[in-house]
Amino acid sequence: MNPLxxxxxxxxxxxxxxxxxxxxxxxxxFFVQYAIYLEDLVTLNWGWSRVAHMPVIEALWYRFPATAExxxxxxxxxxxxxxxxxxxxxxxxxxxxxxxxRIIALTGISIPxxxxxxxxxxxxxxxxxxxxxxxxxxxxxxxxxxxxxYPFTRYTGFVIFDCLIQGNLVMAADxxxxxxxxxxTLAFLSVGQITxxxxxxxxxxxxxxxxxxxxxxGLSERVVIYKYxxxxxxxxxxxxSGLMFGGLLGxxxxxxxxxxxxxxxxxxxFAISSNDSYTILAFTIxxxxxxxxxxxxxxxxxxKLDPRIRY
Amino acid sequence: MNKxxxxxxxxxxxxxxxxxxxxxxxxxxxVLVGFFLFLAIFGDFIVDPGVAKVVDYPNAxxxxxxxxxxxxxxxxxxxxTMVVLAAKYDLAVAFSVISVSIVIGIVVGSVSGYFGGLIxxxxxxxxxxxxxxxxxxxxxAIATVLGRSFTNLMLALIVVWWSGYARIMRGQYVSEREKPxxxxxxxxxxxxxxxxFKHILPNAIYPMLVIMTMxxxxxxxxxxxxxxxxxxPSPFEPEWGSLASRxxxxxxxxxxxxxxxxxxxxxxxxxxxxxxxxxxxVLDPRLRR
Amino acid sequence: xxxxxQDLVVEFYTYRGTVHALNGVTFDxxxxxxxxxxxxxxxxxxxxxxxIQRLLPSNARIVSGKVVFDGVNLLDLTEEEMRLIRGKKxxxxxxxxxxxxxxxxxxxxxxxxxxxxxxxxxxxxSKKEREKIAFEKAVEMLxxxxxxxxxxxxxxxPHELSGGMKQxxxxxxxxxxxxxxxxxxxATTALDVTIQAQVLEIMKDLQRERNVSVLLIxxxxxxxAENCQKVAIMYAGRVVEFGPVTKxxxxxxxxxxQGLIRALPRTDKEVKPIGIPGTVPDLVNPPTGCPxxxxxPYAMEVCKTKVPPYFSExxxxxxxxxxxxx
Numbered sequence: 037m038n039p040l041x042x043x044x045x046x047x048x049x050x051x052x053x054x055x056x057x058x059x060x061x062x063x064x065x066f067f068v069q070y071a072i073y074l075e076d077l078v079t080l081n082w083g084w085s086r087v088a089h090m091p092v093i094e095a096l097w098y099r100f101p102a103t104a105e106x107x108x109x110x111x112x113x114x115x116x117x118x119x120x121x122x123x124x125x126x127x128x129x130x131x132x133x134x135x136x137x138r139i140i141a142l143t144g145i146s147i148p149x150x151x152x153x154x155x156x157x158x159x160x161x162x163x164x165x166x167x168x169x170x171x172x173x174x175x176x177x178x179x180x181x182x183x184x185x186y187p188f189t190r191y192t193g194f195v196i197f198d199c200l201i202q203g204n205l206v207m208a209a210d211x212x213x214x215x216x217x218x219x220x221t222l223a224f225l226s227v228g229q230i231t232x233x234x235x236x237x238x239x240x241x242x243x244x245x246x247x248x249x250x251x252x253x254g255l256s257e258r259v260v261i262y263k264y265x266x267x268x269x270x271x272x273x274x275x276x277s278g279l280m281f282g283g284l285l286g287x288x289x290x291x292x293x294x295x296x297x298x299x300x301x302x303x304x305x306f307a308i309s310s311n312d313s314y315t316i317l318a319f320t321i322x323x324x325x326x327x328x329x330x331x332x333x334x335x336x337x338x339x340k341l342d343p344r345i346r347y
Numbered sequence: 348m349n350k351x352x353x354x355x356x357x358x359x360x361x362x363x364x365x366x367x368x369x370x371x372x373x374x375x376x377x378v379l380v381g382f383f384l385f386l387a388i389f390g391d392f393i394v395d396p397g398v399a400k401v402v403d404y405p406n407a408x409x410x411x412x413x414x415x416x417x418x419x420x421x422x423x424x425x426x427x428t429m430v431v432l433a434a435k436y437d438l439a440v441a442f443s444v445i446s447v448s449i450v451i452g453i454v455v456g457s458v459s460g461y462f463g464g465l466i467x468x469x470x471x472x473x474x475x476x477x478x479x480x481x482x483x484x485x486x487x488a489i490a491t492v493l494g495r496s497f498t499n500l501m502l503a504l505i506v507v508w509w510s511g512y513a514r515i516m517r518g519q520y521v522s523e524r525e526k527p528x529x530x531x532x533x534x535x536x537x538x539x540x541x542x543x544f545k546h547i548l549p550n551a552i553y554p555m556l557v558i559m560t561m562x563x564x565x566x567x568x569x570x571x572x573x574x575x576x577x578x579x580p581s582p583f584e585p586e587w588g589s590l591a592s593r594x595x596x597x598x599x600x601x602x603x604x605x606x607x608x609x610x611x612x613x614x615x616x617x618x619x620x621x622x623x624x625x626x627x628x629v630l631d632p633r634l635r636r
Numbered sequence: 637x638x639x640x641x642q643d644l645v646v647e648f649y650t651y652r653g654t655v656h657a658l659n660g661v662t663f664d665x666x667x668x669x670x671x672x673x674x675x676x677x678x679x680x681x682x683x684x685x686x687x688i689q690r691l692l693p694s695n696a697r698i699v700s701g702k703v704v705f706d707g708v709n710l711l712d713l714t715e716e717e718m719r720l721i722r723g724k725k726x727x728x729x730x731x732x733x734x735x736x737x738x739x740x741x742x743x744x745x746x747x748x749x750x751x752x753x754x755x756x757x758x759x760x761x762s763k764k765e766r767e768k769i770a771f772e773k774a775v776e777m778l779x780x781x782x783x784x785x786x787x788x789x790x791x792x793x794p795h796e797l798s799g800g801m802k803q804x805x806x807x808x809x810x811x812x813x814x815x816x817x818x819x820x821x822x823a824t825t826a827l828d829v830t831i832q833a834q835v836l837e838i839m840k841d842l843q844r845e846r847n848v849s850v851l852l853i854x855x856x857x858x859x860x861a862e863n864c865q866k867v868a869i870m871y872a873g874r875v876v877e878f879g880p881v882t883k884x885x886x887x888x889x890x891x892x893x894q895g896l897i898r899a900l901p902r903t904d905k906e907v908k909p910i911g912i913p914g915t916v917p918d919l920v921n922p923p924t925g926c927p928x929x930x931x932x933p934y935a936m937e938v939c940k941t942k943v944p945p946y947f948s949e950x951x952x953x954x955x956x957x958x959x960x961x962x
Contacts, residue, residue: 148613150572151609151610154598245736252728254720255723286483289483289572317488323484327480
């Protein structure tokens with residue numbers, strides 16, 4: 037890959053190239069370049085984003101809340117749906133509902149993100165609209181025309197939060213509705229994963245000897261399941277949810293593109309088609325950083341749940 | 348393996364097959380996988396491979412009809428043909444990625460897990476670095492660096508996948524090396540590499556089989572996703588993801604361009620997942636009852 | 637008679653076929669008695685214990701028989717009714733203390749929950765009071781089983797305790813509700829000998845003090861000799877001999893029991909232990925007639941075709957045609 041890719045096009049005059057190289061420091065020895073790179077990395081001087089027409093760090097920072105809102109929404113949906121479904125499936129092992137849930141979960145992990153996004157867009161947004169039925173919005177984070185009638189100022193960048201504290205319920209609701217389709221799409225794959233983990237973990241726990249003890253002492257089935265079994269079963273689920281977050285970050289790339297959602301993912305995909313390496317690299321590093329932090333948090337949570345692990 | 352072991356092995360296989368036959372979902376999975384394998388191997392003979400390279404604008408974006416059961420794409424190509432042709436590439440990518448990754452994973456993981464100590468620490472740190480990146484994100488970064496082509500797509504995915512396998516294999520080796528049969532082999536002065544690959548590996552690989560099968564689906568999905576955002580092969584090489592990506596712009600006028608390739612991805616991936624899931628059921632509870 | 641088990645037949649449905657785990661288990665246990673249930677692995681001892689409590693896994697079925705406990709046939713009761721009995725009237729101490737305590741909860745949590753479930757003094761009051769009363773009772777029980785620093789133990793997690801301590805906690809839990817019957821399912825097998833002795837000692841004290849009946853399940857005849865008044869010998873899912881401990885162990889009637897005694901290493905005589913030839917039958921395809929007939933040195937024709945009923949001989953019930961009258 038050409039490091040000059042972001043700065044040089046076919047129309048650049050050949051004489052200009054050495055000058056650009058010098059300015060970028062590409063003429064210096066490799067080690068020096070690397071040192072400069074590390075320094076830039078730490079001081080957050082991540083270069084200029086061609087697609088955003090502003091420094092990369094600013095572009096990412098501006099778009100961060102959007103992706104975060106989307107990711108958090110998807111994450112919440114995943115946990116709220118995945119865990120109960122998995123547990124239910126385990127408790128009714130081999131009955132009809134178990135099979136249905138297993139199939140849904142399996143489908144969830146087999147569906148291509150873009151296909152689901154586009155199918156949902158088509159069926160829940162386009163078709164109803166064309167036929168005069170109420171429909172869900174298919175693109176953007178909020179309706180910009182509506183925003184003109186109900187303006188709000190951007191404080192944190194988390195639009196729903198900003199609008200709520202400004203008392204602007206219309207825009208808060210509008211943003212919320214715009215979040216529905218993208219977050220469902222993003223969540224679908226992860227729900228499948230969580231359901232499967234919750235199910236197998238719960239099955240495993242129910243087989244354990246200490247559950248026999250609880251039953252042998254006449255504890256009611258409700259207590260046995262919801263107290264004794266559940267806490268144990270949730271341990272692997274916690275671990276997986278951290279890993280699953282990585283999938284959300286990756287899936288955001290595709291989902292934001294399709295739903296024209298103004299987040300970091302969309303920016304990165306633009307950067308790919310324009311060969312804007314700085315933006316791509318910056319997003320990679322930022323996403324990984326977030327991923328690592330999330331997993332650290334998950335590890336701490338895991339230590340809280342399982343008293344056998346103590347740091 | 349002596350005679351008794353081989354006959355026990357076949358008993359296991361027969362039992363496994365009987366279980367599989369009873370579970371309709373798994374059978375469906377095998378059917379799907381078989382179907383796509385068939386398309387992959389014989390695709391070039393069923394449909395005309397030349398279609399991929401031809402541009403036929405007047406015919407573009409036509410809805411499904413008897414002539415073109417899945418419609419045509421924006422280049423006027425018959426989508427049925429394209430989907431069938433792409434099967435070969437997508438399955439090949441999945442297969443290569445998984446096989447290369449598992450080999451690397453086994454080598455790295457076994458060395459790390461068996462020998463332990465500093466080697467283990469060092470290798471695991473390196474693996475951790477790779478694991479710190481979310482899968483799709485890392486693959487995207489690498490594919491961008493390397494450029495658009497099938498080989499580069501495969502390489503990017505291999506880089507992502509090997510670290511996961513290495514970690515699992517290492518865990519397996521760490522637990523297996525404490526077992527009596529390993530101690531026995533060491534006493535008999537069997538060289539380390541032999542112990543690692545002839546003795547431990549058959550035991551360690553069991554849980555991997557399920558993971559590998561389901562990962563076939565995972566790789567197909569990831570590869571398609573990458574192609575979709577523009578990192579796959581050029582438009583003249585058929586690949587389900589890139590086919591769909593071209594159709595994104597025409598979602599409203601010609602939804603079939605995305606729908607059918609996407610459906611193919613769904614079913615291929617579903618097939619592998621069903622088989623993997625069934626494998627898991629077979630390998631696990633039997634050991635308990 | 638506190639517990640009367642009659643002709644209990646239990647089957648398990650597995651992928652290999654139907655396992656005939658119990659083929660007619662019969663014994664009784666009086667108030668305040670200690671009965672030893674002896675047999676090899678796979679003879680059906682644990683299955684009997686689980687069947688009495690009706691805690692069998694879902695692929696098992698109690699096919700026929702009676703389990704009359706304190707005048708009630710447990711097999712007729714609903715699950716709800718059983719639940720009221722479990723823990724309160726009969727309690728179990730399981731084999732492996734390491735896996736029978738919930739690892740994510742403190743000891744106090746598991747103990748208090750049990751007390752709160754059954755103890756009339758505890759249930760019905762406000763939550764805070766409940767916890768307090770239960771806590772004190774639990775601590776008292778722990779003292780009874782000779783646990784050092786019981787208040788501290790309550791705050792600990794299972795993995796922080798040693799095997800012997802865990803088993804004593806389970807003992808304390810079992811006795812805390814003053815049950816009439818304690819089932820000790822290989823309760824000392826997983827412990828090393830010194831701890832074993834301690835735990836048995838504690839059990840003996842509690843048993844005498846409370847006049848509790850104990851069903852002591854073990855394969856160790858020595859433990860049975862020291863602790864039990866009666867013994868039932870099991871083989872391949874059937875009780876083959878049942879009677880007072882001294883009589884059965886000193887002059888065993890059933891050929892299997894005789895074989896067992898002969899197989900014990902002895903320190904008082906210069907006799908080598910003699911094993912029983914053959915192997916335990918496969919319970920998926922049990923032999924017809926007496927389950928021991930293939931290995932029995934005295935096997936007769938009738939032994940191969942019909943299962944022997946119980947004959948009374950010298951105060952012992954034996955399932956063996958050698959003791960047919962007339």
